[in-house]
Amino acid sequence: MKTKIVVDSASSLYALKGVDFACVPLKIITDDAEYLDDGTLDAVGMARTLRTYKGKTSTSCPNVSDWLAAYEGADEVYAITITGTLSGSYNAAQLAAEEYQQENPGKRVFVLDSLSTGPEQYLLAEHLQSELAAGHEFDAVCEEMLRYHKHTHLLFSLESLANLARNGRVKPAVAAVARMLGIRVIGQASEIGELDVLCKTRGEHGALERIVLELKGHGYNGGKLQISHCDNPAAAERLKHMVQAVFDGAEVTVTPCGGLCSYYAELGGLLVGYEDGEA
Secondary structure (H helix, E strand, C coil), X not given: XXXXXXXXXXXXXXXXXXXXXXXXXXXXXXXXXXXXXCCCCCHHHHHHHHHCCCCCEXXXXXXXXXXXXXXXXXXXXXXXXXXXXXXXXXXXXXXXXXXXXXXXXXXXEEEEECCCCHHHHHHHHHHHHHHHHCCCCHHHHHHHHHHHHCCEEEEEEECCCHHHHHCCCCCHHHHHHHHHHCEEEEEEECCCCCEEEEEEEECHHHHHHHHHHHHHHCCCCCCEEEEEECCCHHHHHHHHHHHHHHCCCCEEEEEECCHHHHHHHCCCCEEEEEECCCC
């Protein structure tokens, strides 16, 4: 019985040891270039180029064929996608699952819409890996992932909202005001997978303090927490130490954003995936 975990590259997760694994890449597209988020992309270099780029930019999700290729050869597939509210990746993964099962009777595919991105997807994939390592059956694993997903969340701190505004993820007026006033935006992935602005703050330290307060308010009490950053390792490490100082037993890891997350988080951005106390 061959089991496989498949994610899209919005997870910024390109390899997972100890399990058959595949990452399906998204693309960042400009009038001059196309960036494939396949784990070899210089995400920071791309973000620096796009900071001063004046042309149009967009993203492209994997299609059904991309997902089918990732499922190939597996008897049981567990797929985790970026929020289906803001991307077609989940829909493509689900259509591919239906086709794969029709063409391969007896094989099974579970597709989980993370309703999020980046480090929350990462946490979901890690939890899935632990469930498979424990030898649990397909239906039990699916049930546990749906339960666990209710207790994972995403916060973000962004210096710029330009690319989010260009692609209709936030209102252009919000992005313009933030840029003019030098404001950092603190937000979250909502329960329906949209990006909600929680508050605005000035200065990096104020943003980090606000994230810690939001963690308290959203039920974090020292479980797993993943910080992803776009070319801002110093702030990520500061936040890590702040979290560990406030929450006993906090399991904090820091990783760089991949291509898709770097595109939306932009330079200086932080994404924080975490478990609440009931995880």
